[in-house]
Amino acid sequence: xxxxxxxxxxxxxxxxxxxxxxxxxxxxxxxxxxxxxxxxxxxxxxxxxxxxxxxxxxxxxxxxxxxxxxxxxxxxxxxxxxxxxxxxxxxxxxxxxxxxxxxxxxxxxxxxxxxxx
Numbered sequence: 296x297x298x299x300x301x302x303x304x305x306x307x308x309x310x311x312x313x314x315x316x317x318x319x320x321x322x323x324x325x326x327x328x329x330x331x332x333x334x335x336x337x338x339x340x341x342x343x344x345x346x347x348x349x350x351x352x353x354x355x356x357x358x359x360x361x362x363x364x365x366x367x368x369x370x371x372x373x374x375x376x377x378x379x380x381x382x383x384x385x386x387x388x389x390x391x392x393x394x395x396x397x398x399x400x401x402x403x404x405x406x407x408x409x410x411x412x
Contacts, residue, residue: 340391347383369412
């Protein structure tokens, strides 16, 4: 019979407290410093050396023919394979790949997770 009073206390406490959840799409979420989000590629800085694809431990980067400048290859990022280690950004001699705070990558189509130049 002691269970009922403690249960009632917990119910009242739960009703009166603020919820611990956030209304994500309607309120912005602060990203902590050092967060590794979607990689951003700057094709102007890229010199098509291929070091990013060579050093990617997950094999998420593939060098493909650029439609902007024929004869040059640019990296294509497969975010479904990416582990967001940013070895590609560290390997890039010109800093063409930078981390971002973009974390909303959920999709129902796998093709949307491929970033082409």
